[in-house]
Amino acid sequence: MKDTIQTGIGSCHTCPISCWRVVETRGMYKEARIDGPEYETVAAFGSLILSDDLEAVAYANHLCNAYGLDTISVGSTIAFAYHLFEQGVITPADTGGLILRWGDIHTAIQLVGMIARQQGFGVILGEGSRAVGRRYGVEDQAVQVNGLEVAMHDPRAMTGMGLIYATSPRGACHNQGDMYWVELGRALEELGMSLTDKSSSEGKAFTSARIQDWRSLYNSLIMCMFSNPEPHGVARMLSAAIGREVDLQEAIYLGERAWNLKRAFNNRRGLSRRHDKLPKLLLEPLHDGGAAGVVPDFDRMLREFYQVRGWDWATGRPTAHKLVELGLDFTLPDLWPLADLALSAD
Ligand code: SF4
Incomplete structure (x- = not known):
């Protein structure tokens, strides 16, 4: 990009990192x-579509930003549609005559506009890959967790990301825990x-x-990752x-408290251990x-994770003792009504 289309950089107010890229x-x-x-978008509209047309990828990124669409979700969902088209699950009758062929980013760009304007096949894609999978009876092929498309940090390359995606409070979000940095060598010893x-x-x-x-606290402080x-x-x-x-210990405690509160909220909304899972595709080895x-030994990792977290294996909820330890007693009537009574009696 630097050698071809980049003409400058930009930044948020006074940021010395200046991560923005300006292109022509x-x-x-x-x-x-x-x-x-940036990285995620180049992968979502480049690698996943099998396109190496960098200018078109940059334009797709620009369109998504202008429309307020997340590039990971949009690119992944379009790529999933390409996959299903190749399988014959989706046909031109579904797409309004569009042919979805690997490498064709021009059709992908057309679909971005159709998603944003809710036109034709764009109405279906706009619901995301889980909904697309459900519609065509192939939900297990969608690369998503709890409705959010998986970001471009593959748990087969960095196994810890499997736990992050599977247990994040909002689906397969890499910003809920950048374990990939740790696994690539940037462990925060502090x-x-x-x-x-x-x-x-x-x-x-x-x-x-x-x-x-840590990220739960950090994100609450609205700090750039x-x-x-x-x-x-x-x-x-x-x-x-x-x-x-x-102090740092209390800061970590606050992060853990926030994380478990989000878990409790989701539990109340019906989330359980069966939702802590990875897409089938990410549990198949690359050749x-x-x-x-x-491939991550996911079941083993998840069991250890539950022990570390103090979560109940049967229900997927933080245990009553963990909630009390974190000062989240007020969630007990919803999550553990009987335990609430028992603790009151204590
Ligand atoms: S997103 Fe973060 S790194 Fe990039 S310019 Fe803004 S504050 Fe700096």
Whole structure:
């Protein structure tokens, strides 16, 4: 991108990282100064569609941003439709005559507009890949968790991401816990993390839970995930903001508390352990590449995760003791009404 279409960079107010990319596209998608795609989008509209047309990928990114559409969800859902078209599950009768062929990003761009304007086949795609899968009787082929498409950090390459996707409060979201950074070598020792073999399924539970707790706090503070000041510094900033001392241990506790509150909320809405799962495709080994032959030992990892979290294996809920430990007693009447009575009697 830097060698071809990038013309500049940009940033949020005063940010020294300046992660924005400004690009100029030519040809049929000619635009003067538009927002350049980042990693997820290049994968979603490039690799997943099998297109190497960078200018078209940049334009697709620009369209999604202009329409307020998430590029991971849109690109993945369109790619899923391409897959089902290849299988003959979706036909031109469904698409209004459109032919969905690998490598054809122009049709993908057309579909982005149809999703945004809720036209024709775009109405169906706009519901996301889980709904598309359900509609055509192939939900198990959709690469999503609890309705959210999986981001571009494959649990077969970094097994801990499997726990993150499966247990995130809003589906397969990589921003609920960037375990991929830890597995690529950036363990935050201040938070008690240690480096692990990214291909192994051993010892991932504690670190996955800890990065989730940390991000739960961090996201609550509305901080950019690219900046990552050292954790003690975050605790000091939080102390300055609220006017009382918060040390790192309490900051982690607050993150764990927030994470479990979100879990309790989702439990009340019907979430249980059966929802903590990975898409079938991500539990099948790749045949080549750096992650060839690796699949997470997901059941084992999830059992360890439940133990670390203090969650009940039968129901998928935080145990009554965990909720009390975190000062979330007020959730007991909904989650554990009998335990609530027992604890009151204590
Ligand atoms: S790194 Fe974060 S704060 Fe900085 S420009 Fe990028 S998004 Fe904005």
